[in-house]
Amino acid sequence: MRFVHGFISVVLWIIAIPLLVVAAARALPFDDVVPLPHLVAFTPWATLVTLPLLIVALFSRRWLLSLLLTAALAGYVYWTAPFFVPPDTSTAADPADPGTVRVMxxxxxxxxxxxESVVHLVESQHVEVLSVQELTPAFTEALTDAGLDELLTHSLTVPVADSPAGSGLWSSTPLREEDQLDGTSFAMPSALVAAGGTDVRVTVVHPHPPMPTDITTWRTELVELTEQVHADDTPQILAGDFNATYDHAGFRDLLGSRFWDATREWGAGPAVTWPEGSQVPPLFALDHVVVERDMPVSDVVTMQVPGTDHRALVATVVVE
Structure with a gap:
């Protein structure tokens, strides 16, 4: 009997330790040290496992473990619950309204x-602004052949062959004051887009991923992006593969007190977008539409696109 009791304790602790480690990593105000960026990404999933484990620990009278799991669960709920709280006005905005922008x-x-699937989504979702990462010359041509230029007649593209460094921006309205963010490994083009009577700068975002052998580049590029967008007083929308979830401190630093993550603001749960198209279901919300805090959002959804390991993310942004 004592052996069984001890065995159960060992099993519970083996399961609990990773959950406690993830909670401790998420509580830190930084994430630029291996393996912190990779641990905190599991925060939403750790939340789901912690609750049943806590119940088992309580019924088993493992009081120290129960106390630690209670503290971890309190943190997880605090960090994750806002994703499931809809805004005061959760009515979907009309994409046809001139003051809104449907972004993908x-x-x-x-x-x-x-x-063809990308163009089909642009048409069926009434997309007015399209942000594409890992754009190559061949894919640019394929989009044109599929009819993208007939739906979104204005574009700013920086395609790169055989590389993830290319990016592109398409719009149904003219692009003005075209620009390119400095100090990044991958292209991040931006331009002004008119929404009703307001000009909004839309930026294609794609920082370097947090590779275990090169965390510094990932963190540096997030900081560079943060500094450049906060230095611009123009209303902005950032859309792309941020290679970070909301649980990454670097992403929250980028949001600051100025921006919202559209998915979190819509309140329908985390929009997991990667990895897609494999035996492993999507686990992480790496793709985001980031908006000014005075821009309500609605109808934030993910869509499957064959051939890529990311889901598309679509959101309606109310600019005015």
């Missing part, structure tokens, strides 16, 4: 995404 972002995986 998709990582094309070295240009391997199915171009």
């Amino acid at each position: 972002t998709i990582n094309a995986l070295y240009g391997r995404a199915d171009a």
Whole structure:
């Protein structure tokens, strides 16, 4: 009997330790040290496991473990619950309203995404601004052949062959004051887009991923992006593969007191977008539409696109 009791304790602790470690990593105000960026990404999933484990620990009278799990669960709920709280006005905005912008972002995986599927989503979702990452010359041509230029007649593209560094921006209205963010490994083009009577700067976002051997580049590029967007007083929308979830401190630093993550603001739960198209279901919300805090959002959804390991993310942004 004592052996069984001890065995159960060992099993509970083996399961609990990773959950406690993730909670401790999430509580830190920084994430630029290996393996913190990779641990905190599991925060939403750790929340789901912690509750049943706490119940088992309580019934088993493992009081120290129960206390630690209670503290971890309190943190998880505090960090995750806002994703499930809809805004005061949760009525979907009308994409046809001139003061709204329907935005879509998709990582094309070295240009391997199915171009016809992307164009179909643009048409069926009434997309007015499209952000594409990992854009190649061949994929740019495929999008044109599939009819994208007939739906979104204005574009700013920086395609790069055989590389994830390319990006592109398409719009149904003219793009003005075109620009390119400095100090990044991947192209991040931006331009002004008119929404009703307001000019909004839309930026295609794609910082370097947090590779275990090169966390510094990831963190540096997030900081560079943060500094540049906060230095611009123009109303902004950022759309792309941020290679970070809301649980990453670097992403929250980028939001600051100025921006919202559209998915979190819509309150329908985390929009997991990666990895897609494999035996492993999407686990992480790496793709985001980020908006000014005075821009309500609605109808934030993810969509499957064959050929890429990311889901597309679509959101309606009310600019005015």
